[in-house]
Each structure stands twice: as structure tokens, then as C-alpha cells.
Amino acid sequence: MFWMGSYPGTLFLVSFFHFSYPWSVNNFLMTGPKAYLIYSSSVAAGAQSGIEECKFQFAWDRWNCPERALQLSSHGGLRSANRETAFVHAISSAGVMYTLTRNCSLGDFDNCGCDDSRNGQLGGQGWLWGGCSDNVGFGEAISKQFVDALETGQDARAAMNLHNNEAGRKAVKGTMKRTCKCHGVSGSCTTQTCWLQLPEFREVGTYLKEKYHKGLKVDLLQGAGNSAASRGAIAETFSSISKKELVHLEDSPDYCLENKTLGLLGTEGRECLKRGKALSKWEKRSCQRLCGDCGLAVEERRAEMVSSCNCKFHWCCAVRCEQCRKRVTKYYCVRKEKRERGGGSAASRKLKRKQP
Numbered sequence: 001m002f003w004m005g006s007y008p009g010t011l012f013l014v015s016f017f018h019f020s021y022p023w024s025v026n027n028f029l030m031t032g033p034k035a036y037l038i039y040s041s042s043v044a045a046g047a048q049s050g051i052e053e054c055k056f057q058f059a060w061d062r063w064n065c066p067e068r069a070l071q072l073s074s075h076g077g078l079r080s081a082n083r084e085t086a087f088v089h090a091i092s093s094a095g096v097m098y099t100l101t102r103n104c105s106l107g108d109f110d111n112c113g114c115d116d117s118r119n120g121q122l123g124g125q126g127w128l129w130g131g132c133s134d135n136v137g138f139g140e141a142i143s144k145q146f147v148d149a150l151e152t153g154q155d156a157r158a159a160m161n162l163h164n165n166e167a168g169r170k171a172v173k174g175t176m177k178r179t180c181k182c183h184g185v186s187g188s189c190t191t192q193t194c195w196l197q198l199p200e201f202r203e204v205g206t207y208l209k210e211k212y213h214k215g216l217k218v219d220l221l222q223g224a225g226n227s228a229a230s231r232g233a234i235a236e237t238f239s240s241i242s243k244k245e246l247v248h249l250e251d252s253p254d255y256c257l258e259n260k261t262l263g264l265l266g267t268e269g270r271e272c273l274k275r276g277k278a279l280s281k282w283e284k285r286s287c288q289r290l291c292g293d294c295g296l297a298v299e300e301r302r303a304e305m306v307s308s309c310n311c312k313f314h315w316c317c318a319v320r321c322e323q324c325r326k327r328v329t330k331y332y333c334v335r336k337e338k339r340e341r342g343g344g345s346a347a348s349r350k351l352k353r354k355q356p
Contacts, residue, residue, distance in 0.1 A: 042103045043096050043146045050095025050168075053205040054088060060286040062255035062267055062294070080262070081157050081249035086164045087212045090246055093147050093168030094204050101139030101172070101198060105132075112138045115196075123194055127180060130193030136176065140169050156220040156249055159234050163247050170244045171207050175199045208246070215246040256294035267294045267333050274298070274331045291333035299334040302327060 054065040063084050104112035114132035123129045147165050151158045176196045184190030218237060241247060253259060258266035272287035273279055291298045309324035 038109070039100060039142055039146070042099050042108070043143070046096035046099030046143075047092045048095070049099060049201060050092035051088075053095065053201060054091050056202075057091075057205050057209045060273065060283050060290070062290060063252070063264075064270075066263065066265060081160055082252045083212060083215045083246070083248045084252060086160070086167075086215055086246040086248045087208060089161050089164040090168035090171065090208050090211070091205060093143065093165040094172050094208065095168075095201070096147055097136070097139040097143040097169050097172050098198060098201055098204060099139075100142050101134050101136050104135045104138050105198075127192035127194050129195070131179070131181065131195035133195040134176070134198045136173055136196075136198075139172070143169065154231050154234075156218070156234050159238050160218065160247055160249055163238050163241070163243070166243045167211065167246050168208065171204050171211070172198070174244065175203050175207050211244070211246045215248055216241060217251075218247050218249055220249060267291065268296060268335065270333050272298065272331050272333060275329075287331055287333075294333065295336070296333040297336045299332050301330050301332060303330055304328075 051065070058065045065084075065088070103109060105114070107113075112135060115135040115137060116133070118129040118133075119131075121129045144165075148162055151161050151165075177199050178194050179197050180192040180194040182189035182192055218241070220234060220237060238247070253262060253264065255264060256267050258264060258268070267290045270290050272290045273283045274287050276283075287298050290296075305326045305328055307324055307326070308321040311319055311321040313319050
């Protein structure tokens, strides 16, 4: 069983590449040696987890990782090369490496096991390397065979994508956690043996979101790469930038506005958050960011949520639940003239939505 986080069903995950990443089933499976096909389900699941993490990280941003905008390449036009494209490449690459590493640790691959290459060596004052470290070296090597092999060009866009792929892999390695076990008489912890473990993938996503905000714009001609001289200039430019940083070539479009050509829906109709004890500062400002700063008004809508509750198991073998109703208030971005015609906030609406 391949690890896939909360995304069961490896067989159908390959179809994910049709609509949200520049990988079709054919070129996806053809990258790397044929022997590596045993990892294909894991790679597909990893890319899926990367995109799901992208959607989580940008849920309350103007650009919210829409699937249409994730079509990074097409036969009819050039790929975008903005800050958001950089993040998609990095988080997808990270997801592939992370999942391969996790599957290795779970014993899903016959040719992969713990990384014990440093076991017995002094790691720091009072501790030694030992135990079973997650084998990120394996995950890194195999993920490169699949992900980087998709970039066959030699222009600035290809260099950018390869750089951001590597930044994603660096993020996985940079967020690993050291876990230790004490040794000594009566738990005195005279010495410790320590090993490295993968963090929750959410930590990798948060790390890359910070890199996204600090992304570097590289000033290169979009068509660079048609000569040996230009290829050399591109290589020199990217080699001078830290592999941990995200880079982009173009400015981002205005995500407030709908743009059918780019597959952007704009922020009209988007939900935002206004009140809540557990909200972060970023979430609390979402209505201003999505609505106010985009020239839209905030419309309040009251809804009645219907969900299953007080579920009990009855022998044998059924689960019976009650239907609980809860009134909630939601907020949406609307055009100001629409709100004015409605006489302020919209009339209360009873919207029922069943939840499992």
C-alpha cells in the first residue's frame, strides 16, 4: 500500500496529470528508466498531495491554486513563469520526494530501507547518529528521475522550473526533524542516539509559502536559450542564486479580475473569513484582501447547515445518526452595485448542505 496522505486510490491519481500539471500519462510514465515504473503510483500520489497542499496554503489568497491555472504548459502557447508557477513546481516536486521517502520508510520498495550511513558517528555533544533515519537521499534521487526529466528545453523557463523543482526538494530536507532516544542507567540519558524523520507535509508547505513571499525575479529575455552564449548566461545567472530560493521570470497578473485566457476566475463570488476565534491574522484579513482591495463589497449570508451527529453503532451492523442543524454566517465578495440594489446586506438565505 503506497502512502498517499488523505488521498486513497493510486490507480486513478495518474489521471490527475491531465488537468492540473504539465504531465500527461504517457510522458509521465516514459520519464526515467523503465525499472523506475514501480514508483509511478507513488510519484502520482506525491504530486497530488503537493497540489492539495497548494490549495490549502492559498485558500484565502486572491490566487487560490485554481486547477485551470495549473496547466503550466500547452501545445498552443508558452507556460507562465510567474511567482505562482514557481510555487506549483516547488510544492509538486516536494510532494513527490516526500511520498517516495515515506513509502521507502514504510517498506513499500524492496530496494530501499533506512538511511544508516552515519550511524555510529558523533552528531553533536552528547549524541550519536543511530536508529532509522528516513532515506531522503533515495526520495531525492528517484524524484529527480521523474520530475526533472520533464524539462527538456534549455531556455530560461526550463532553467526556472528546474531551479524551483530543486527548491522543493531542499524544502523537504530542510524541514526534517531530529528524533532522539536516551541511553543510560535508570534513564539518566548519559548518551543519545538520534535520527532524522520527515515532518508533517504541512510544514513543508508552510516553509515554501514563506519562500513564495520572498521569491526572486530573474531578469532574462523570455526567449533566451537559442544560442550557446545565451544558454551559458542563463546557467550562470541561476547558479548564482541559492537553490533554496524560489525564482520567477514574469510579474503575476491581477488576480482580482477574471481572465478567461489565463483560466482565472477573479475574486467575485469568493468566500472570505471575518470572525472566528481560531483564525490567523492572514485569514481575518481575507475579506479586505479578496473583496475590499479588489473593489468589491462584502455580502453577509446566513445559512442553515445540516450534518450528521450523535451517531451510534447498533448491533449488528448499522450506524444510525441524528440530523443536527446549525445556523452559520458566511461572507462573500460581490459587486458593489449588486449590494446597493439589494438594499445593503443580502437577505437571509436558508442554504442546506449535507455533510458526511
